[in-house]
Amino acid sequence: MTREEQGRPLVGRSVPRREDRRLVSGRGRFVDDIALPGMLHAQFVRSTVAHGEIVSVDLSAVRRVPGVVAAFTADDLAIGDITAQLGRPRSQFVPTAMPVLARDKVRYVGEPLAIVVGLDAYAAEDGLEAAHVEYAPLPPVLGEETALADDAVLVHDEAARNTLVDVSLFATDGIDDIFDAAHRVVEVDVTTGRQNALPLETRGAVAHWDDREEQLLLQTCTQVPHQVRTVASRCLRLDERAVRVVVPDMGGGFGQKCVVGREEIAAAAAALRLGRPVKWIEDRKDALSASFLAREQHYRARAAFDADGRILALDADVVCDMGAYSCYPFTAGIEPLMASAEMPGVYKVPAYRVRGRAITTNKAPTAPYRGVSRPQYVMVVERLFERAARELGLDSVEIRRRNVITDFPYTGVNNITYDPGSYLESLNLCEQVVRDEGWYDTRTAAAVEGRHIGIGYACFSERTGYGSSAFAQRKMQVVPGFDISEVRMDTSGAVTVTTGTMSHGQSHETTMAQIVADALGLDIARVRLHQGDTDRVTYGWGTFASRSITVGGSAVRLAAERLGDKLRAIAAALWDTEPEEVELAEGQVRRRGGDGARDVLTHQEIADVAYLRADLLPKDIEPGLTATATFDVFNDGTFSNATHGVVVELHQDTGQVEILRYVCVEDCGVAIHPQVVEGQCRGGIAQGIAGALYEEVTYDAVGEPSATSFMDYKVPTAHEIPEVSIHHLETPCAFTATGAKGAGEGGTIGAPAAVLNAVNDALRPTGTELDHTPITPQTVHRALNPEPVP
Amino acid sequence: MTDDTLMTPREPQLIALNVNGEQHEVITEARRTLVDVLRHELRLTGTHVGCEHGICGACTVLVDDRPVRACLMFAAQAEGARIRTVESLADGNLLSDLQRAFSEHHALQCGFCTPGFLMLAEGFLAERPEATKEEIREVVAANMCRCTGYQTIVEAIDACATARRRACARACDSKEN
Ligand code: FES
Ligand code: FES
Numbered sequence: 001m002t003r004e005e006q007g008r009p010l011v012g013r014s015v016p017r018r019e020d021r022r023l024v025s026g027r028g029r030f031v032d033d034i035a036l037p038g039m040l041h042a043q044f045v046r047s048t049v050a051h052g053e054i055v056s057v058d059l060s061a062v063r064r065v066p067g068v069v070a071a072f073t074a075d076d077l078a079i080g081d082i083t084a085q086l087g088r089p090r091s092q093f094v095p096t097a098m099p100v101l102a103r104d105k106v107r108y109v110g111e112p113l114a115i116v117v118g119l120d121a122y123a124a125e126d127g128l129e130a131a132h133v134e135y136a137p138l139p140p141v142l143g144e145e146t147a148l149a150d151d152a153v154l155v156h157d158e159a160a161r162n163t164l165v166d167v168s169l170f171a172t173d174g175i176d177d178i179f180d181a182a183h184r185v186v187e188v189d190v191t192t193g194r195q196n197a198l199p200l201e202t203r204g205a206v207a208h209w210d211d212r213e214e215q216l217l218l219q220t221c222t223q224v225p226h227q228v229r230t231v232a233s234r235c236l237r238l239d240e241r242a243v244r245v246v247v248p249d250m251g252g253g254f255g256q257k258c259v260v261g262r263e264e265i266a267a268a269a270a271a272l273r274l275g276r277p278v279k280w281i282e283d284r285k286d287a288l289s290a291s292f293l294a295r296e297q298h299y300r301a302r303a304a305f306d307a308d309g310r311i312l313a314l315d316a317d318v319v320c321d322m323g324a325y326s327c328y329p330f331t332a333g334i335e336p337l338m339a340s341a342e343m344p345g346v347y348k349v350p351a352y353r354v355r356g357r358a359i360t361t362n363k364a365p366t367a368p369y370r371g372v373s374r375p376q377y378v379m380v381v382e383r384l385f386e387r388a389a390r391e392l393g394l395d396s397v398e399i400r401r402r403n404v405i406t407d408f409p410y411t412g413v414n415n416i417t418y419d420p421g422s423y424l425e426s427l428n429l430c431e432q433v434v435r436d437e438g439w440y441d442t443r444t445a446a447a448v449e450g451r452h453i454g455i456g457y458a459c460f461s462e463r464t465g466y467g468s469s470a471f472a473q474r475k476m477q478v479v480p481g482f483d484i485s486e487v488r489m490d491t492s493g494a495v496t497v498t499t500g501t502m503s504h505g506q507s508h509e510t511t512m513a514q515i516v517a518d519a520l521g522l523d524i525a526r527v528r529l530h531q532g533d534t535d536r537v538t539y540g541w542g543t544f545a546s547r548s549i550t551v552g553g554s555a556v557r558l559a560a561e562r563l564g565d566k567l568r569a570i571a572a573a574l575w576d577t578e579p580e581e582v583e584l585a586e587g588q589v590r591r592r593g594g595d596g597a598r599d600v601l602t603h604q605e606i607a608d609v610a611y612l613r614a615d616l617l618p619k620d621i622e623p624g625l626t627a628t629a630t631f632d633v634f635n636d637g638t639f640s641n642a643t644h645g646v647v648v649e650l651h652q653d654t655g656q657v658e659i660l661r662y663v664c665v666e667d668c669g670v671a672i673h674p675q676v677v678e679g680q681c682r683g684g685i686a687q688g689i690a691g692a693l694y695e696e697v698t699y700d701a702v703g704e705p706s707a708t709s710f711m712d713y714k715v716p717t718a719h720e721i722p723e724v725s726i727h728h729l730e731t732p733c734a735f736t737a738t739g740a741k742g743a744g745e746g747g748t749i750g751a752p753a754a755v756l757n758a759v760n761d762a763l764r765p766t767g768t769e770l771d772h773t774p775i776t777p778q779t780v781h782r783a784l785n786p787e788p789v790p
Numbered sequence: 791m792t793d794d795t796l797m798t799p800r801e802p803q804l805i806a807l808n809v810n811g812e813q814h815e816v817i818t819e820a821r822r823t824l825v826d827v828l829r830h831e832l833r834l835t836g837t838h839v840g841c842e843h844g845i846c847g848a849c850t851v852l853v854d855d856r857p858v859r860a861c862l863m864f865a866a867q868a869e870g871a872r873i874r875t876v877e878s879l880a881d882g883n884l885l886s887d888l889q890r891a892f893s894e895h896h897a898l899q900c901g902f903c904t905p906g907f908l909m910l911a912e913g914f915l916a917e918r919p920e921a922t923k924e925e926i927r928e929v930v931a932a933n934m935c936r937c938t939g940y941q942t943i944v945e946a947i948d949a950c951a952t953a954r955r956r957a958c959a960r961a962c963d964s965k966e967n
Contacts, residue, residue, distance in 0.1 A: 020893035023901030024885060024908065026836015026876035033835035066800055122821065123800075200840050200848060200936045201902045251838070251902025252936050284841040505900030505937045675896045682939030683899060710845035718931040718940035
């Protein structure tokens with residue numbers, strides 16, 4: 001810390017990350033790093049067919065393989081099912097059970113059928129090869145058309161036409177008349193490919209029964225430890241206090257780890273049965289093909305415009321392919337409900353109608369991946385504006401300018417109230433940067449030379465502070481939202497803070513500590529965060545939907561302030577003054593205006609009194625130094641916003657899309673740690689570009705997934721991901737205790753739309769417009785090199 | 791063994807590995823990969839496994855000073871070679887300049903890919919201390935990171951290389967004077 005930084009608040013500064021020392025030294029502890037005495041290793045027998053009745057599962061040869069200790073089917077273990085629920089009428093939502101191990105039917109290639117436990121992972125894998133499973137195959141349901149057909153084969157018998165969710169959340173009266181009378185109506189038909197969130201660390205767990213604690217200790221790689229505990233206790237029929245979930249360091253999650261996985265529960269069941277620790281580490285092949293996937297959606301949307309380019313109405317039909325099962329706790333509703341509720345986004349849309357459906361198919365199930373539906377609907381809305389601009393002869397930024405929300409708070413046609421943001425400012429600044437750097441001139445000059453350069457934008461907001469009320473509106477039966485935090489000071493004056501959120505790369509150990517250190521006037525080195533341990537943390541909803549700093553950070557801040565109040569009260573009693581006269585700053589407890597040594601105490605001296613000299617405390621102050629606070633967001637949440645600007649060049653011969661420039665103007669309110677915010681933007685943008693240009697899991701006619709290794713699943717490297725320049729705007733949030741809005745997902749939300757718009761801009765002379773991601777070199781090549789007419 | 795039609799690949803063998811300057815003897819199966827032996831037999835868990843098929847680079851270690859994918863090599867093949875893992879970079883609690891550069895530039899988020907990138911950079915910079923930022927970007931493209939978007943990794947390695955060159959130039963200058 002430099003001299004002039006001393007005494008300044010830590011919030012707002014890029015202090016060194018607390019987690020780095022162990023992570024750069026190889027001393028992080030990830031789940032596969034855990035080794036326990038007598039530990040066994042599990043692998044799963046997985047379905048090789050996409051859809052079929054299970055006739056028999058014969059594990060007798062498996063059990064004879066050297067090194068195999070045990071093998072269990074669903075019947076052997078008798079574990080309860082995982083069933084995600086929405087509190088909606090049956091016409092809108094059909095609940096379906098996800099058995100921990102498939103029992104009667106298999107519904108996707110890769111579905112776990114049996115667990116094989118060996119002395120090491122090699123032995124367990126040997127065992128898999130000896131499993132004999134007989135199926136009576138059923139025709140696989142692999143696409144929207146087949147799934148929704150009148151005579152469709154059913155993935156779940158209870159879900160007619162394979163529809164799990166069917167909701168029409170909004171339908172403005174008279175909307176058809178608006179379309180009929182409009183100056184111009186534009187339409188798009190947008191589809192997005194199935195993707196894998198792909199944390200670099202695959203999923204995994206280590207489970208064992210701890211005799212002394214009389215507890216199942218489940219160390220698992222999850223974003224939602226408390227929810228895993230709840231499901232484990234129910235499936236295994238244990239009291240919830242008899243399950244402790246502990247999350248070690250996590251190598252990313254991005255949503256794939258914010259739902260409860262069946263394998264971690266099965267590993268726990270096997271550990272209980274065998275009385276020995278069992279480890280399961282998902283291999284990459286399983287992670288690619290059989291883990292939770294995401295993103296496959298189809299939007300048919302149209303928008304009505306007046307002659308000035310003002311949007312009059314938006315009408316959309318959304319179909320999300322959720323794969324074989326509804327994930328816990330979010331259900332298959334997560335994507336269609338998110339899209340339906342939030343599609344109007346940053347624009348003043350006066351009339352709105354939407355239908356959102358989730359369908360079930362014989363593909364690996366989906367989880368909410370970073371951004372959840374917003375990368376898609378932002379793409380849809382931004383495409384509609386681009387198309388309208390083209391047809392009305394308007395500049396594509398100008399048409400957005402005429403439509404973005406500028407008066408706050410603004411209540412939209414979707415009944416959501418948007419808190420203040422910088423929608424117009426971000427748009428203007430982003431365009432300015434691209435223009436000042438000369439990209440418009442470059443585009444013009446390139447066109448003359450026959451090169452294809454295009455510029456694209458995406459302007460969007462990202463709802464982040466989802467509180468319980470926002471989730472309750474979705475009628476989730478398990479309602480995420482609040483978070484609880486406890487701050488505890490020990491006799492040495494050092495502090496431990498707990499949070500129910502769970503960092504998997506977002507630097508909570510640093511950012512939460514910054515918040516606490518500021519509130520208590522402590523050196524950050526004296527603050528330590530506990531997360532991801534259900535025995536240490538009262539309750540929490542984990543980390544997803546960019547909620548950690550907005551909700552979790554607010555709880556941390558409030559708890560720290562409460563503890564600060566107590567410190568002040570004790571000091572005031574000792575000085576025989578008022579608590580208002582006491583300040584906590586620069587590692588000291590000081591009497592305001594005082595200048596002598598007697599006007600200063602250390603935190604340790606106060607803590608000493610609180611614990612070891614309680615006789616000195618006034619009667620109304622309890623001994624000890626702990627404080628707890630809960631935080632929830634009671635309005636519609638808070639909205640980060642951004643505009644992304646992209647310049648691409650399309651290569652005539654290869655169809656390759658090269659990103660020449662990427663500019664991001666973001667506003668996430670108060671940035672606790674600007675470097676971390678930028679890291680979130682860059683990482684998010686990389687995943688967004690991956691979705692726009694590279695990654696897709698497809699299925700062949702029998703339901704085999706195409707991507708089972710990194711040879712087939714194209715994860716972009718430093719070759720493909722450009723430098724990103726980031727500009728910050730700051731509209732502090734009034735609804736959170738920190739002024740922060742979430743920053744986790746924006747990059748992923750904006751990139752696909754901006755890239756797609758840029759590609760379409762470059763394709764303009766060809767007359768082709770693309771509405772599917774990923775944009776493959778083949779499609780670009782075809783657009784640039786049309787077959788000569790014979 | 792009850793079923794003698796099953797060929798056992800489980801015959802143990804004794805191998806000697808030189809890791810981070812220490813000599814280790816391990817009894818292990820011939821089929822075990824170097825990364826598994828480092829992680830699970832020697833308990834050097836800093837080296838990670840991301841794919842086991844040679845693409846992600848999370849398992850990168852130095853074998854005779856060159857970056858190598860430890861998932862693509864059997865431990866037995868590394869006998870007689872000098873192996874270096876991420877655990878060798880720091881001097882006790884003192885982080886190396888490369889490790890510090892990663893932290894300063896926020897070149898890691900979850901940190902799972904980090905040991906692989908550190909060893910890749912360590913090996914590369916030793917061979918090409920003059921590397922330009924463009925060359926560094928080329929090399930960084932050998933490994934995968936899912937969190938950072940790569941830019942800060944490139945910047946960290948470039949900053950470390952630049953600082954090393956400066957320090958070297960200063961040392962040379964003072965020698966000449
Ligand atoms: S684990 Fe070796 S390259 Fe991925
Ligand atoms: S920092 Fe998470 S994979 Fe690179």
